Amino acid sequence: MFDPACPSNATPFQIGDKWAGMVLVCLRDGPRRFTELRVPMHRVSAKVLTETLRALERDGMVTRTVHDEVPPRVEYALTPLGRTLFPAMDACRAWAAEHLGAVLDARDDYARRSA
Amino acid sequence: MFDPACPSNATPFQIGDKWAGMVLVCLRDGPRRFTELRVPMHRVSAKVLTETLRALERDGMVTRTVHDEVPPRVEYALTPLGRTLFPAMDACRAWAAEHLGAVLDARDDYARRSA
Numbered sequence: 001m002f003d004p005a006c007p008s009n010a011t012p013f014q015i016g017d018k019w020a021g022m023v024l025v026c027l028r029d030g031p032r033r034f035t036e037l038r039v040p041m042h043r044v045s046a047k048v049l050t051e052t053l054r055a056l057e058r059d060g061m062v063t064r065t066v067h068d069e070v071p072p073r074v075e076y077a078l079t080p081l082g083r084t085l086f087p088a089m090d091a092c093r094a095w096a097a098e099h100l101g102a103v104l105d106a107r108d109d110y111a112r113r114s115a
Numbered sequence: 116m117f118d119p120a121c122p123s124n125a126t127p128f129q130i131g132d133k134w135a136g137m138v139l140v141c142l143r144d145g146p147r148r149f150t151e152l153r154v155p156m157h158r159v160s161a162k163v164l165t166e167t168l169r170a171l172e173r174d175g176m177v178t179r180t181v182h183d184e185v186p187p188r189v190e191y192a193l194t195p196l197g198r199t200l201f202p203a204m205d206a207c208r209a210w211a212a213e214h215l216g217a218v219l220d221a222r223d224d225y226a227r228r229s230a
C-alpha cells in the first residue's frame with residue numbers, strides 16, 4: 001500500500017505528525033483495528049502509531065471504539081471532520097504526483113552547485 | 116500580516132518546515148529582500164529564516180539573487196515550481212478557515228474527557 005521508495009516522503013506537505021496522512025488514507029474505506037493498521041504501516045512502531053492515532057482522536061479526526069467482546073475489540077474510524085481533510089489532502093497528493101520529480105531534480109542541482 | 120493568535124498554527128497541514136508556508140505567502144506578490152521578509156515574520160529568528168529560505172531554494176521553490184551593487188542586494192523570489200504550490204496551499208488554508216474551530220473544540224472535549 002505504501003512504497004517506501006515512493007518519493008512522496010519528500011513532499012513538502014505534511015498533515016499532522018509524520019504518519020497521520022497515512023493513517024487517514026488507511027481509514028478512508030472504513031474502520032480498522034490497530035492490528036489491521038499495522039499491516040500497511042509496518043514501518044511504524046506500535047508506540048508511534050498509538051501516538052498518531054491519539055493525536056488524530058484529540059483533533060476530532062478519528063474515533064476509538066472499544067467493542068465489549070472477549071477479547072475486547074478496539075476499532076478506529078474516521079469522523080465526518082476527518083473526512084473533510086481529503087479534498088485538501090488529495091490536492092497535496094496531486095501536487096506531489098505532478099511536481100515531486102522537479103523537487104528531486106532541484107535538490108540534485110543544488111547539491112552539485114554547493115559541492 | 117500573520118496574527119500570532121491565529122489558530123491556523125493548529126492546522127494539521129504543514130508545508131516544508133514550520134515557516135516555509137509563510138515565506139511562500141510573503142513572496143507571492145513578488146521578490147523580497149531578507150530584511151523585508153523579516154517584517155511580517157518578526158517572530159522568526161534570522162538564523163531560522165535563513166535555513167527556511169535555503170531549504171526552499173534547495174527544493175527549487177525559491178531563487179536567491181545577489182545584485183552586484185554597493186552594498187550587494189540579495190533578493191528572494193518564487194520560481195514557477197514554487198508557484199505551483201499555491202492551489203494546494205490554498206486548499207489547506209480554506210480547510211483551516213472552515214474547520215479549525217471544530218479541531219479546537221475537539222481538543223477541548225478530549226482534554227475534558229481525559230482530565
